[in-house]
Amino acid sequence: MISPAPLTGPPPAAGPAPPASQAPRSRVPAWIVWSLRVTATLHLAGVLGQAVIGGLFVTGEVDLLTWHNVNAGASTALVGLQLAAAVALWRPARGPAWPLWVSAVQLVLMNAQVLLGMQRMLAPHVPLAMVIFGVAVSMTAWTWRTGRGRS
Template sequence: MSSPPAPTGRARVPAWIVWSLRVTATLHLVTVLGQAVIGGMFVTGKVDLLAHHNLNATVTTVLVGLQLIAAITLWRPGRGPLWPLWVSALQVVLVNAQVALGLERLVAMHIPLAMVIFGMAVSMTTWTWRGQRRGAAA
């Protein structure tokens, strides 16, 4: 009786782990886009939308935290790449800084940081749907 073949490469990441990162990254992106829409409407004069912007900031913060947990799970125990964990951790820091800047009404820094957060959210979400196919049990 022969032994099973030795693994030749990285093991496939379980589908539930891949999907947890896809879902959290996508929902995070949707709330970031929502922040841009609500914030844009707020600065054009609909000041009653500030409460919605604040509430959506809370949801965005929770979702990026869940994305970080999913990225940790992708790495360990999923045996996936480490870099999504670091990117997600940076996103957590930036989103929390964004909330602080917003609460302090430092719009000159709040709006440019929003663009960085949006770009990172788009990149992460795109990767989860396209780049994650290799080596994952989709």
């Protein structure tokens, strides 16, 4: 569904349009596909970094709490950029809407995670981190998956 469109080539042939059931789906511009791939991948890397930093913090490296906080802000910003890319995929490119909603949920979960961490509420903070990681992996895998014919 979100294959990049060829950037060069002859214009489409003129003539009667095929019936809607046979009309080819329009392709998404490459910059939109790549912006979603890059932001989702960087967000996933940030979330993985959070797990590593958090794990080292709880083993006694207390100085890493500052890095955990900084990375949380960066990861939240990245999922905000991912949301913008998902809006571009949906609206101007006429792609699927579900990546927009998944990205919006990710942004809400990331903000909740930051608040729980700031309150030192580890009982919900750690399981929520697992949910965030799973959703980030799924979203990133979808952006890179081959066979874009399915959405």
